[in-house]
Amino acid sequence: MSKKTISISQPQLGEEEWHALKEPLTSGWLTSGPMVKEFEEQFAKRHQVKHAVAVTSATTALHLSLVGLDIGPGDEVIVPAFTWVSTANVVLYCGAKVVFTDIDPHTFNIDPIGLKDKITSKTKAIICVHLFGLSADMDEIKKVSGDIALIEDAACAAGASYKGTPVGSLGTMACFSFHPRKSITTGEGGMITTNNDQLSTRLGILRNHGASISEEQRHNGPQPFILPDFNELGYNYRMTDLQGAVGNVQLKKLDKFINERAKWASYYNEQLKALDWLHLPEYSGQYGHGWQSYVTMVDETKSQAPRNEIMRILLEKGISTRPGTHAVHMLSYYAKRLGIKPEDFVNAKNANDFSMAIPLHNKMTEEDFQYVVNTLRNI
Ligand SMILES: *Cc1c(COP(=O)(O)O)cnc(C)c1O
Numbered sequence: 001m002s003k004k005t006i007s008i009s010q011p012q013l014g015e016e017e018w019h020a021l022k023e024p025l026t027s028g029w030l031t032s033g034p035m036v037k038e039f040e041e042q043f044a045k046r047h048q049v050k051h052a053v054a055v056t057s058a059t060t061a062l063h064l065s066l067v068g069l070d071i072g073p074g075d076e077v078i079v080p081a082f083t084w085v086s087t088a089n090v091v092l093y094c095g096a097k098v099v100f101t102d103i104d105p106h107t108f109n110i111d112p113i114g115l116k117d118k119i120t121s122k123t124k125a126i127i128c129v130h131l132f133g134l135s136a137d138m139d140e141i142k143k144v145s146g147d148i149a150l151i152e153d154a155a156c157a158a159g160a161s162y163k164g165t166p167v168g169s170l171g172t173m174a175c176f177s178f179h180p181r182k183s184i185t186t187g188e189g190g191m192i193t194t195n196n197d198q199l200s201t202r203l204g205i206l207r208n209h210g211a212s213i214s215e216e217q218r219h220n221g222p223q224p225f226i227l228p229d230f231n232e233l234g235y236n237y238r239m240t241d242l243q244g245a246v247g248n249v250q251l252k253k254l255d256k257f258i259n260e261r262a263k264w265a266s267y268y269n270e271q272l273k274a275l276d277w278l279h280l281p282e283y284s285g286q287y288g289h290g291w292q293s294y295v296t297m298v299d300e301t302k303s304q305a306p307r308n309e310i311m312r313i314l315l316e317k318g319i320s321t322r323p324g325t326h327a328v329h330m331l332s333y334y335a336k337r338l339g340i341k342p343e344d345f346v347n348a349k350n351a352n353d354f355s356m357a358i359p360l361h362n363k364m365t366e367e368d369f370q371y372v373v374n375t376l377r378n379i
Pocket of ligand 1: 056057058059060083084086087129131153155156176177178179189190
């Protein structure tokens, strides 16, 4: 086989997204307006949840959901130690304390058993990450969390499901990302979903500077002298209608994207299972995987070379790989600030050191997948 170049991830965008941009560009309504409204409605419908509130990223979605729960100094929020850094950062934005908990090495998600020991009387929320598109085990988490608020970090998990229910309504709120590394994209962008009417209204106000009437209402209203009143500290986390227009098109393709990815994930499962040095993603039939990434673990006791060397060899062959994500407690800022050691969360550390995401995206061809499989088999 001749050498190919295969990126770890590539967004799938085309003519339809290009055409969808024409409407807001010609109407001149560029900030949150009809396109965002439509995106919110369709997104909520797809995830079988009452409300969806569009924002600028999953990071701002997570921040706003903590603000919506009035989390602040003196409060503790539990987050898994293996996740994207912003899952933890948002807790610090609120002046609250980050409490890490270790992951289950098989799923990369919160280990519900270890979680129990982290809960104190100060615990105000648990951020349950659905990493790489696989839902956290929400029922097991609920068995230990009592009435503590659960926030789904569903940044990687648009369209995924748990025991037949789409993610997005499994906790108090859920936060999604439309960064180009995720399954559907708006460039940057995020969404908060919830079944709670009051929270939804409050989140809508908080993302718009805390204004008690929206720009759209003000623009359309008959009373030009009315400026909004501000009852609380808000933010500008509004999604633009340009992003909304692209999001509407991308959302229509979500299930097709996931089905394609699931098909190729099965192909990887089948073709790579004989490699004893490579552990493949593990999950049971009760999960509808969103397949944002296909993340393996390199078993260095059996592999020809350490993980980093394998990643380097693959890159030489034109195949991009990445560690799954990072162990946040090992990042300098957190290690110093909280005085924690890498070994304090050993499963997160192992995932940090030995995980390897291999290419899985909707621009890959059959030949690309075969090339990845053959290259891995020949290592
Ligand atoms: C990507 C990601 C985020 C951040 O999403 P942005 O939209 O880029 O802010 C947060 N949490 C997890 C688990 C992610 O994978």
